[in-house]
Amino acid sequence: MPRDAESAVDSSLIDHLVELRSRLMRALAGVVLVLLALLPFANRLYGLLAQPLLDKLPEGAHLIAVEVASPFFAPLKLAFFVAVISTMPWLLYQAWAFVAPGLYRREKKLALPLLVSAVALFYIGCAFAFFLVLPAVFGFLTSVTPDGVAMMTDIHAYLNFVLVIFLAFGLSFELPVALVILTLLGWVTPTQLREWRGYAIVGVFVLAAVITPPDVISQLMLAIPMCLLYEAGIVAARLLAPKSQGRDDEADRPAT
Known part of the structure; x- marks a missing residue:
């Protein structure tokens, strides 16, 4: 490789690394700024998060803190x-701004709606x-x-359960x-x-049984939306599939 070409490649690589570092720093700065803004309201945020359980507990029941530092770390973890x-929109924008210059026009046209749909x-x-499953x-x-058993959940255990x-x-809602x-x-x-x-329906119900609590209601509340989202994904895939795949689909349809 000529020396000028090798120098150009090295310069391009350095420029990409500098751009990546800049995007990562901007993404991290956004998270830190929002975290600092949320810290004064961390306890209030935890109170809102605990409300679905508190509404179902008997009158006078409450959450407990088993570990000494839980009252501090649990709200902090939630704020983070x-x-x-x-x-997330800001983080994805930074990722998009980094990779977009290397994409073709069709890839840009498809990637941005996919990112927006994924976040939504x-x-x-x-x-x-939060509003349907947890209650x-x-x-x-x-x-x-x-x-004779009093249900008093540790605040850290409750937070981990809800975050999961x-x-x-x-x-799961990213399926389409x-x-x-x-x-x-x-x-x-x-x-x-x-x-x-x-096969997908069977797999959805198995997955719902594994990742949800051991009750039929929560399993159905995950499995049924995922089945509907699978159907939505088929429709979206058919609309956005390359033309060759679309022609194959038309050929596979039974004649009427």
């Missing part, structure tokens, strides 16, 4: 989680978990508590985006997704 989730579906999944789960758990639920539902990406990569076709529908 909220900061990361609330700045994650937020919808978390909201669905149902805690209603079931409090109803099966044996007589949030992540489970938020990531995942199916579209797999289709765009050419790994699957809309026809295959339709043919695998039965």
